[in-house]
Amino acid sequence: MIQRLNPTARYADAVAHQGIVYAVEVPATETDDIATQSREVLEALEATLALSDSGKDRLLMATVYLTDIAASYDAFNAEWERWLPAGAAPVRACVEVRALTHPGWKIEIAVTAAVGEGKD
Numbered sequence: 412m413i414q415r416l417n418p419t420a421r422y423a424d425a426v427a428h429q430g431i432v433y434a435v436e437v438p439a440t441e442t443d444d445i446a447t448q449s450r451e452v453l454e455a456l457e458a459t460l461a462l463s464d465s466g467k468d469r470l471l472m473a474t475v476y477l478t479d480i481a482a483s484y485d486a487f488n489a490e491w492e493r494w495l496p497a498g499a500a501p502v503r504a505c506v507e508v509r510a511l512t513h514p515g516w517k518i519e520i521a522v523t524a525a526v527g528e529g530k531d
Contacts, residue, residue, distance in 0.1 A: 416462055425463045430526050431471070432463040441515025445483040448517050449490035456520060457494075465524040467494065470501035476519040480507040483517060 415423040425434040436455040438448035460466050475491075477483045484505065501522070511519050 414463075416459065425459050427463055427526055432460065432465045432524050432526050433522070434459045434463065434524070435519065435521045437511070437513075437519050438516050441513050444486070445477075445517045446486045446490055449487045450494075452518055452520050453490060453494045456522060460522075460524055463524075464526050467524075468496045468499045469525040470495075470499065470522055471525060472502045472523045473504075474521045475503065475505040476508045476511065476521075477505065478508060478511060478517050480505070487518065 412428075414427045416425040416427075417423060422435075425432050427433075434456060436452045436459060439451045439455070440448065443451070457467055460469070475487065477487065487505075501524075511517075
């Protein structure tokens with residue numbers, strides 16, 4: 412069974428299928444710096460994962476999109492490392508993109524995670 416969290420005509424906040432949840436988050440603001448936008452995205456991911464019976468300790472893969480990797484990479488990594496539990500780092504790709512949907516967004520993250528506690 413496929414479960415969709417808060418689906419709209421365009422997207423859902425998360426989609427779960429066969430023990431895996433897929434989610435994408437973006438910043439809440441367009442004018443803040445990369446550190447603030449990173450925290451916003453990570454907090455939103457944590458909430459979405461929790462609503463999907465998962466968590467940041469269950470991440471399998473993350474794809475991080477940055478609009479200026481040279482200026483943002485270190486600040487993003489500092490927030491990522493504070494947020495992620497020790498020993499729970501997923502496979503991760505970090506890529507630079509020309510733009511995101513809103514001009515002020517500096518970051519977007521897509522993740523896959525295992526659903527449920529102890530169901531490995």
